[in-house]
Amino acid sequence: DIQMTQSPPSLSASLGDKVTITCQASQNINKYIAWYQQKPGKAPRLLIRYTSTLESGTPSRFSGSGSGRDYSFSISNVESEDIASYYCLQYVNLYTFGAGTKLELK
Amino acid sequence: QVRLKESGPRLVQPSQTLSVTCTVSGFSVTSYHVSWVRQPPGKGLEWVGAIWKGGSTDYNSALKSRLSISRDTSKNQVFLKMNSLQTDDTGTYYCAKHYGYYFDYWGQGVMVTVSS
Numbered sequence: 549d550i551q552m553t554q555s556p557p558s559l560s561a562s563l564g565d566k567v568t569i570t571c572q573a574s575q576n577i578n579k580y581i582a583w584y585q586q587k588p589g590k591a592p593r594l595l596i597r598y599t600s601t602l603e604s605g606t607p608s609r610f611s612g613s614g615s616g617r618d619y620s621f622s623i624s625n626v627e628s629e630d631i632a633s634y635y636c637l638q639y640v641n642l643y644t645f646g647a648g649t650k651l652e653l654k
Numbered sequence: 655q656v657r658l659k660e661s662g663p664r665l666v667q668p669s670q671t672l673s674v675t676c677t678v679s680g681f682s683v684t685s686y687h688v689s690w691v692r693q694p695p696g697k698g699l700e701w702v703g704a705i706w707k708g709g710s711t712d713y714n715s716a717l718k719s720r721l722s723i724s725r726d727t728s729k730n731q732v733f734l735k736m737n738s739l740q741t742d743d744t745g746t747y748y749c750a751k752h753y754g755y756y757f758d759y760w761g762q763g764v765m766v767t768v769s770s
Contacts, residue, residue: 549715580755580756582756582757584699584757586699591748591760591761591762591763592691592699592748592757592760593760594756594757594758597756603758635698635699637699637756637757639755639756642701642704642712642714643689643701643704644701645691645698645699645700645701646698647698648698648699
């Protein structure tokens with residue numbers, strides 16, 4: 549099974565900051581990583597697929613990059629509506645989520 | 655419009671079997687794969703298993719011995735059965751539609767508590 553190590557577990561940011569979350573896979577996942585946003589009491593929402601492809605409706609302040617085992621997800625100019633938890637998901641070999649990152653306002 | 659809706663018991667006793675139904679609309683379960691994902695209270699997401707559009711299944715290796723996923727194509731429904739429930743199976747159970755191999759649409763989830 550592929551393991552996904554996501555960090556940090558939590559982030560504190562001010563409005564307008566840039567934040568970055570990383571996920572490291574236990575093996576090469578060939579860019580098959582997606583990123584989800586989850587707000588309390590809600591289902592996850594797909595933001596990015598295949599490392600860097602923004603899903604329709606995802607604001608351009610969200611971005612993703614990476615290759616091999618190492619991937620990152622960034623939000624530039626954090627807005628109040630971005631306060632949520634974020635999860636990576638590898639889908640090259642069945643599915644594994646990262647442990648999640650909770651983004652809070654400083 | 656794509657919709658998924660989970661239904662099932664809110665309370666299950668330890669050692670019993672959980673049965674959850676995912677009723678979908680706006681797409682056919684014979685055209686798109688469907689997965690189950692669960693989330694313990696206050697914790698992260700865990701993939702449970704999938705039923706592929708052809709009808710075959712795959713399961714999380716940690717849960718495989720307790721799981722069964724099936725479907726009724728005439729009703730566009732997918733079913734999750736998990737036996738020998740323990741308290742750490744408590745959580746919200748989601749069904750999710752695949753686009754290709756990632757999940758694009760999710761149901762609202764059903765919160766299941768395992769307790770006597």
